Amino acid sequence: MAESLTSIPGVSSGIDWSSVVDAIITAEKRPATRLQATITANAKKKDALELFRQAMQSLQSAADGLRNGKALDAFSVSAVGADATGRGVLAATVGTGAVGGTYAVNVTSLAAAQKTVASTGWTGTQTLASGGTLTIGGKPVTLVAGEKLSEVRDRINAETARTGVQASLLSMNADGSDQRLVLTGQKTGLVNAFAVADDTNGALVAALGIGGAPAVPASDATFTLDGGATPITRPTNTITDAIPGVTMTLGAKGTSTVTVERQPNAGATTMQAFVDAYNKVQAFVKGQSVAGSPLQNDPLLRSVRGQLATLVLTPAARVDDSGVPTAVVDDMTSLGALGVSVQKDGTLTFDRAKFDAVYPSRMGDVRAVLSDRMSTAFHFADDITGTFTGEIDKREQGMQTQNATLQARIDEFDSRLAKKRTALLAKYARFEASLGTLKSLGEQMAAQFSGLNKSSDS
Known part of the structure; x- marks a missing residue:
């Protein structure tokens, strides 16, 4: 109801x-x-x-x-200067702490990461005759008998975070019959150079062909500032501490004029x-x-x-x-x-x-x-x-x-x-x-x- x-x-x-x-x-x-x-x-x-x-x-x-x-x-910065091929000697950006002024920079060498290229090649079906431990940059990398070169590459790359070195394969022939192991440092500078050794009396290093001199040795960047007699060296091409408040990224050898101006x-x-x-x-x-x-x-x-x-x-x-x-x-x-x-x-x-x-x-x-x-x-x-x-x-x-x-x-x-x-x-x-x-x-x-x-x- x-x-x-x-x-x-x-x-x-x-x-x-x-x-x-x-x-x-x-x-x-x-x-x-x-x-x-x-x-x-x-x-x-x-x-x-x-x-x-x-x-x-x-x-x-x-x-x-x-x-x-x-x-x-607030400052602006400009960098003028190129090498013989037209590449800019350096690029510059400005941050906090900049001071107005003009700076002459002479770059005599660039920082580079080491690159080691194997002197001997492998076929696509070739495998390791025996296993062992490679030492790259002082860090061990274990290899197993019967592995192909691509598997060796993968084992090295699994340890890149510790060794600072990355591996890749270079095919010398189009059919893949001559593959070379390439080891590349992940950081530039002499301090990041690496050596390769093994615990098999050199057998593993020889089999992989990586015991010779690096194709590209590690090197530091070298430059002078305002005609200074003493070269300045850094392990990187990104220079943050030479000119106050300015970051320079070196790109080629040569001279450049860096101008910092207050806006x-x-x-x-x-x-x-x-x-x-x-x-x-x-x-x-x-x-x-x-x-x-x-x-x-x-x-x-x-x-x-x-x-x-x-x-x-x-x-x-x-x-x-x-x-x-x-x-x-x-x-x-x-x-x-x-x-x-x-x-x-x-x-x-x-x-x-x-x-x-x-x-x-x-x-x-x-x-x-x-x-x-x-x-x-x-x-x-x-x-x-x-x-x-x-x-x-x-x-x-x-x-x-x-x-x-x-x-x-x-x-x-x-x-x-x-x-x-x-x-x-x-x-x-x-x-x-x-x-x-x-x-x-x-x-x-x-x-x-x-x-x-x-x-x-x-």
Whole structure:
């Protein structure tokens, strides 16, 4: 009976009990609906806080490059010079720690890996007459009698990680009737040269034909820098420690001129990036002040907006906390000296000409003021965006805890109201059944009275 009341009106009463019950439950669920609205609002706040985090992280990233000076030290490098065949003597790339300058490099030899080619060949069906142990680069490799040359190759390659030597086969004839074992060192330089011996009095080495002089001996790279009289040697053609912050990859013998230059736009480009990131934060904060925004009147955003301006306007310290003078000079204590100024609406502008007047001619002074102000900016942003300890994470953790508590209360409401709905439906079903019984009795009594009246008339 209760189930039928969920879909049809009462047969006897003509009342839609299901709608009545739904109205009762909806009215009693209003507190839970308000709790759900809070959860939904928290979700919107979290989304907005994540957008705020991204804006602050961009500001932090720009400040980081300026506080440690890396953004100011952007250099480019070029290498000019080729051998008689037109091959470039070297290629160069620049990294951190570079210093502007021009360097003359004369490459007299290249580093090479040892390559030993067997002096005797094998047929495709030829096998080892007896087994034994080869020693390659001081490491043992066990060979087994009856193995073909390809199996010998595979056994050597199984130990490449220890020996530093890889084996391959060279077919001297197209039909494969003259196969030679080739041993190649995996690293260049004299330090990686290898010798081959065996424990069979030279029988294995002789059978494989690898006891002679290497076809390509291991060698070091040799070069001079700026006409130096003493050659510089390295076991590799990739040179990372000759010119500060520059990696040279040697490719041919000959001379090359390597030029390292500071990128003139590096400082200004990074300063502009900081200004742009700052203005995006301000725009986000301003946008959230509009009525209906998820973070309207949020205390964190109000605090950030006020502190950002202070961050830019506050001068760099001339002395540290211990009273020791810093590197900051009197005429360059603020970002204003670098062309950064605060507008009435809280945004920043950047005067490139003013910045170029001191960069890079007064690089030390520029570094000093940026180290102070951008360190403050970096840590300010980190206090907001930091994992677990940052203000955004603490806010989100608080909302997560609140949502869990609210959801538990909503679930409790739903459970209690579901039971109440079932009880009400059952109650009205019983009422409908009783009403139907009364209606049936009434109809029977009316029929009886009607019969009595007819009998009385006759």
